[in-house]
Amino acid sequence: MVGSDHAGVPGSLVGGGTGLFTSLGRSRRPRVPEPLAAFLAAETTGALVLVAATAVAIVWANIDPAAYESLWHVPIELRVGGVALVGLDLRHWINDALMALFFFVVGLEIKRELVDGELADRRRAALPVFAALGGMVVPALIYLAFNAGGPAARGWGIPIATDIAFAVGALALIVRSAPPALRLFLLAVAIADDIGSIVVIALAYSGQVAIGPLVAAALLLVLVVALWRTHRPWSAAPLAVLMVLTWGATLASGVHPTIAGVALGLVTPAGASPDPSPAERLERVFHPWTSYVVIPVFALANAGVVLDGAALTGALASPITLGIAFGLVFGKLIGVSGGAFVAVRLGVGSLPRGLGWGQVVGAAALAGIGFTVSLFIAGLSFSDGAQSADAKVGILAGSILATVIGAVLLRRLSPVASANERRT
Numbered sequence: 001m002v003g004s005d006h007a008g009v010p011g012s013l014v015g016g017g018t019g020l021f022t023s024l025g026r027s028r029r030p031r032v033p034e035p036l037a038a039f040l041a042a043e044t045t046g047a048l049v050l051v052a053a054t055a056v057a058i059v060w061a062n063i064d065p066a067a068y069e070s071l072w073h074v075p076i077e078l079r080v081g082g083v084a085l086v087g088l089d090l091r092h093w094i095n096d097a098l099m100a101l102f103f104f105v106v107g108l109e110i111k112r113e114l115v116d117g118e119l120a121d122r123r124r125a126a127l128p129v130f131a132a133l134g135g136m137v138v139p140a141l142i143y144l145a146f147n148a149g150g151p152a153a154r155g156w157g158i159p160i161a162t163d164i165a166f167a168v169g170a171l172a173l174i175v176r177s178a179p180p181a182l183r184l185f186l187l188a189v190a191i192a193d194d195i196g197s198i199v200v201i202a203l204a205y206s207g208q209v210a211i212g213p214l215v216a217a218a219l220l221l222v223l224v225v226a227l228w229r230t231h232r233p234w235s236a237a238p239l240a241v242l243m244v245l246t247w248g249a250t251l252a253s254g255v256h257p258t259i260a261g262v263a264l265g266l267v268t269p270a271g272a273s274p275d276p277s278p279a280e281r282l283e284r285v286f287h288p289w290t291s292y293v294v295i296p297v298f299a300l301a302n303a304g305v306v307l308d309g310a311a312l313t314g315a316l317a318s319p320i321t322l323g324i325a326f327g328l329v330f331g332k333l334i335g336v337s338g339g340a341f342v343a344v345r346l347g348v349g350s351l352p353r354g355l356g357w358g359q360v361v362g363a364a365a366l367a368g369i370g371f372t373v374s375l376f377i378a379g380l381s382f383s384d385g386a387q388s389a390d391a392k393v394g395i396l397a398g399s400i401l402a403t404v405i406g407a408v409l410l411r412r413l414s415p416v417a418s419a420n421e422r423r424t
Contacts, residue, residue: 046291047169053296054303061304068304094301100261102290106194107265108279115270126349128188134339136160136196139331146323155381157200159327161373164190167366174407181354186363198262205380207254217249225267302375305392315393324394328368329401336364358413365409368402
């Protein structure tokens with residue numbers, strides 16, 4: 001999912017009015033634009049911070065599981081005077097409020113790509129969209145093959161996600177001289193995957209909907225759009241208030257409040273212009289915060305799982321663990337590469353110059369690093385502690401195996417693919 005940005009470069013895709021593969025079609029030896037190179041370097045750093053937070057969570061949960069869990073269940077209320085407006089425990093504040101900010105940045109990235117990026121052109125978008133669609137359908141089917149017909153079937157959405165920070169960071173560490181087309185393809189697939197994951201969360205993982213608050217959230221969103229159209233210097237504070245109120249109304253409606261974050265990102269003005277658009281400016285402000293604070297804190301609060309012998313033995317025999325791990329490892333590899341192949345065979349998309357099929361397969365394996373959004377959906381899927389623990393083991397095991405397999409495939413297949421590309 002979303003990484004970080006030291007240099008203030010917005011989003012996970014190339015800004016400045018260029019789509020992901022636009023510059024790649026201009027020469028046989030494409031060069032990564034400097035802003036994108038800075039972004040990719042920052043993604044690697046963000047992934048390392050996320051790894052550290054995950055390691056701390058696992059160690060803490062195994063040293064003192066009671067203390068680990070008790071911290072995240074501390075209740076926190078938001079009050080105005082004597083009236084309690086929102087009451088959640090600490091973990092839910094992280095998952096429902098801080099992660100709404102994360103999904104707001106995701107919405108900003110998607111908006112820029114739909115308006116002035118790779119997803120704005122249907123033919124250029126076909127390859128990553130088909131790949132991402134295959135990378136969602138096949139893992140879900142594999143998971144259901146292990147869990148169909150039982151209460152655990154609700155977790156089918158867990159293995160559909162790709163973690164941008166981990167996947168791009170792994171690619172940078174595995175293949176330091178990876179061709180630009182390979183890195184850009186993986187980014188495009190991950191963004192298209194983000195869109196699909198958001199739709200799944202909205203449709204499959206929201207609670208019983210209360211119409212009144214939902215209508216209020218929609219009206220507040222309309223006011224946000226109207227205020228953006230005025231775009232006056234004084235509008236920043238009212239916009240912030242309306243955005244917070246939109247989040248609160250969405251939370252009260254039963255629709256997961258992170259959807260409010262996505263919606264607010266999508267209605268933010270974006271487009272090519274000499275000056276940065278509001279979407280670009282907001283990404284510059286919030287992207288580092290989500291990458292270096294929100295996501296690591298989320299991992300710290302959600303990745304902790306006891307890994308003693310009994311727990312591991314139980315998890316490895318659990319259809320939840322097996323469904324997630326097999327979905328991430330094999331489902332993503334087959335689905336992403338198969339979806340890309342279908343797009344090319346149908347003639348609706350084509351491989352960019354510098355990208356060979358061996359590299360597509362390697363990138364498809366790395367797309368199996370689900371982690372952040374997989375953990376997020378696991379939290380929405382299971383309230384039972386044992387099921388949640390099995391899901392976390394599956395996510396960790398699947399993501400690690402996907403990294404290893406992706407590394408092997410890229411090291412073995414990339415040179416062959418590059419040679420084939422030069423011959424053609």
